[in-house]
Amino acid sequence: MSFSLKHSVLGVTLATSLVGCAVVPPHSGENPADPFETVNRQTHAFNMKLDELILHPLAVNYVEYVPKPVQTGVSNFFQNLGELDNTLNNLLQGKLADGGVSFVRFLVNSTIGVVGIFDVASHWNLAHAPEDFGQTLGKWGVPQGPYIVWPMLGYSTVRDSIGKSVSIAMSPMTYMSEADKEWHWVAWSASGVYLVSERSKLLAADAMLGTALDPYVAIRDAYLQQRLSLVWDGNPPIELPVDEFEDEDYQ
């Protein structure tokens, strides 16, 4: 009891000292998609600091020192664990063919593909068709709800947070660690590897973030736009800013 209390106090102190630098602009929270902006900005600052100190350096070393085929294998392994989630959500969205393909992919890659390390199915024209419950809810017309930045877990909305919990419930990993206490730390280390592997794929996006004048807004808008696009399977109704200076002389 006192042990865990000490840990939480330490955690809170650490978090506060990391967050100290979050800048909250005066118009914070005025964007209807982001009513919790003030809190989100604090969490974002905490996540960015954590990324800078731990995740980013790990991802850079991962790309540098882990052989490419191993990186692909790791990425395939985790992708395969998501296939049951893809199966369920394709079916829920009425995409029967993609649902079937996702399930066959899981069977093929788990066996012939050696627990998912090799993506054999993709070479057999069984294309990866990712769908999650957040997208399913979106397709059903459930609004996205406020934008939320979770500590460590990252960017989400109310709708996508519900989706995420369904993904966790659909992952075989969850049940392996439930079944046996021994698997607990395996599941935790696997989650760590998964995070580093996913982060390593985003290293190219760091350049864009590096040029952002307000990285919080850049990430938020990119996240919301990308999720909207995914709900519409890459073809959302397009709402683009109009060029309001059409009347000006053209140089």
Add this chain to the structure above:
Amino acid sequence: MMLRRTLLTLIGSLMLLVSAPALQAAESPEAFVERVSNEILTAIAADPKVQKGDKKAVERLVDEKMMPNVDFLRMTRMAVGPKWRQATPQQRDRLQFLFRETLISVYSGGLSLATDQVVRVLPHGQNDGTEAIVRTGMKSKSDSSKPEVTMVYRLRNIKDKGWQVIDVNVEGVWLVSNYRSQYGNIAAQEGIDGLIRRMEERLKTSSK
């Protein structure tokens, strides 16, 4: 016989000269995007310096292959938002220069990923004569299991120039819109000079 052939060649090349601008104007948005994308990908594949993100090489690529096909003034003013109206000609030039530098540094980070890509035009594009949306997919030539990256182009039919790119969408995210929500806020609060100062500072730290 000889003379006739020479004459024919001459007439032929004259006709080519005359019809070249007309051909260009009639190019469909899809054909335009496919041609320009392939030109750029070929140039990247041919230049290891560009792949490594060498600033000089990337700048040359941007100036030679991209800028002629992009309406950069329009992109900049759409990114800046309503305050553009109040900017002086000097400030406008400066904003365009800084936005170009910003995009070059974004671009340099992604070039190492584009060494063996092929482009294809995807369905569901739009075209109303003045503006067009062209959807494309980029895939690795050597590894078919890698997912296709979707890139969507927003084009505008500009008088005397034909189609020009005015916004790009990578994996669902529109570039100009994304900068607009940051630049617009800052310009509204700190004015055009404030925005210029912030862009300059950011470029200094990001190019370290």
